[in-house]
Amino acid sequence: MALIDRARSLLVFAVKNPLAFLYILLQEILAFVFSPAPPPPTGHLHRPRIAVIGGGLTGVSSAAHCVGHGFDVEIFEARPKAKGLGGIWSRVNSTSALQIHSIMFRFHPSVKWESAYPSQEQIKKQIVSVWEKYGLDKKTTFDTPVHSVKKDSFGKWIINNNTAEYGTFDGIIAAVGSCGDPKMVSLPNHANFKGPTFHSSDLDGKQVKGKKVLVIGGGASAIEALEYAVKCEAAEIDVLSRSDKWIIPRNVFVDAILSMNIFGGETSFSWIPEWLLRKFFYRDLDDISPSGKGLYTDTPMVNSELFDQIRAGKARWLRGDIVSVEENGILFNHRAKGVPKGGPGHESQVQGDVIIMATGFKRPSLSFLPDTVFEDRYGPPNWYLQVFPPQDPSICATNSTYLNAIGTVGNYHIGIYTRLLLMFLVDPLTRPQEPLMKLWIEFTRFVKQFAPTGAFDFFTYAELIYWYCFVSIVNPFRWKWVPFIFFGMFRGLPATVVEQEDRLRDSNGKAK
Structure with a gap:
């Protein structure tokens, strides 16, 4: 009887609010098709292991993508849970609300908005929901500012010079965002x-x-x-x-x-x-x-x-x-x-x-990254795809080098950047080399030489999609990863191919 009553109420809602019903249905479909499955409580997550710096919207989404595809993570958040989890959405007014339509703010495929312009409370609730759903509550270290990341002699990343407590990592996602502490300017008198x-x-x-x-x-x-x-x-x-x-x-x-x-x-x-x-x-x-x-x-x-x-x-x-x-x-x-x-x-x-x-917020610093990634002419935001420093593609600074744009905060680009990093770490043949990354940066500068802003100072979402398509096509070894990069699908197939490639390389090396 309860099932019949629920079906009847759903039908009444669909008739009275057809657009809202279609939006809710669309989100259910997107979540079913594109959301990576959360790991089981006793499931084993393997390398590459990723250190995610920042527990805001981008950090939580990136970490959820990682564990959803079977890779281990640890989130490091400088603030306590109450002010850190959710990033800036944990530190603004309860009356704050989304200015763009929520369909353009789906920061993870599993997000399900109830309204077109959700409030601060609803946004924070969705961030926490993703964090809990993917078991990130067990993989988050709060009250831990990251002051340094550096590599050991084996090429593994060390956080705050503390391998005893945190272990080592294969990749870094810098998700500190662009809004830190409130900025109060000085007014005369x-x-x-x-x-x-x-x-x-x-x-x-x-x-x-x-x-x-x-x-x-x-x-x-x-x-x-x-x-x-x-x-x-x-x-x-x-x-x-x-x-x-x-x-x-x-x-x-x-x-x-x-x-x-x-x-x-x-x-x-x-x-x-x-x-x-x-x-x-x-x-x-x-x-x-x-x-x-x-x-x-x-x-x-x-x-x-x-x-x-x-x-x-x-x-x-x-x-x-x-x-x-x-x-x-x-x-x-x-x-x-x-x-x-x-x-x-x-x-x-x-x-x-x-x-x-209404003077905005101080920009969080990326100074914990190695000095080498701040090379003149190739410092942020002038990086490969704006987020990968050409000196080391095992670092991905999603939404942390952003200056200006017309676009969205969709799961699409957060997911793509995360999966590109995972691909670079898993498949050596897909990794971009420093000279080629710098060549891409110079090419983008040439294409946008008449823009009134710097090449990477302003972008649109359509331009981002062009970037992703271009870098996926230019390297044939990335072709097998395309469904995974763009949609998070079929990771098993290219991973199997990579294993075969590794065996061939090993056998050729032994033969020599």
Whole structure:
């Protein structure tokens, strides 16, 4: 009877919410087809053994891919479990939510979202779910900052010079991300301000109802702070931004189309999406759209409600520079569109009772890696596929060298990078040599020589797929791995071929 009732309720849900039902069904199919099976509790995981540095979304996903394919891992997280597991999603406001559609934020095939724009709590819950499902709770060391990784005489990696406690590793996944501790910039004469100052990541429990709120910054954190102030019924909200950033709609189809620019930068046709955004999205608010700054030069903000708040008179978006902080607000130099930072404008005091510093986060350091991987001209982000230092392809810095992009945080690229690393470690014939890795970097620089940013400073998701296809095709020994690289399937077949190749090499060596 219970089964019949459940089927009936599911049918009613499908009829009333057809799109939501199809999305849930799609996730179930993707999870069934592409999720690697978790290892059994008593299952033996073998080498290569991977050290994953960072317990955030990327680290957990990468480690889950490793153990799902039968390889051993150990996650090292600098913070305690409460603040470390989940990375930045464990350290932001409970009111934070995903700005892009959740179908573009499937960081692992087994993730199943219940809504299009999940909250911080839902995102953290999914990260923890993957962590537990793949038995990573037994393979995570918290409160352990990694200060050094170096190789021993056998070519194995040692973490913090401590083989007695951690053993050795065959590969390193640096998954420290791009957001560390909150960044608080220094404002001139800030001590004069009578009211409180908060960072945008620490707003839970802060009362701003009926107050005049000043948001310092013009990025995604500023929009999040603005939304928080609106929900808390602030009397006035002013966002003080030094620079202009593109804002694109919260629309999965628009975002996906924009990420399909395979050139990974500005082209002679980039004016078309920019004109369309100004005409149909900015409309009467074209004045706050960027001037002289291409859409494919910086990570855009994704939000559809911001303009509604401005049009409704609930918020203002002011362009200019902070001159000084006063007792009851900020002396602000308003700049016209197109005038650069620090340029001429007109000064006036913007009244405020509360200052919210939407100034982002400090970037975590990769300095624990060997000095050799920071070679001039070939330092991050100028690495092979942006994540493999040409000096050593047993290191993979997924989502840790990223600067700007239009794309997603999908399981697709996290999984591909992880499986590429596993392939390099398992199959010697697939490993890229340093000269060829540097040649690929130079080739990419040549292809993107007219881009307004550096070759690896900005990319699109379509460009990533091109990179993966290109490097898979150029080496015939990688062809047998293609289903595994792109979909995580049929690992057994190429692994068997590699074993035969190893036997042939051994027998030829003995014959000689």
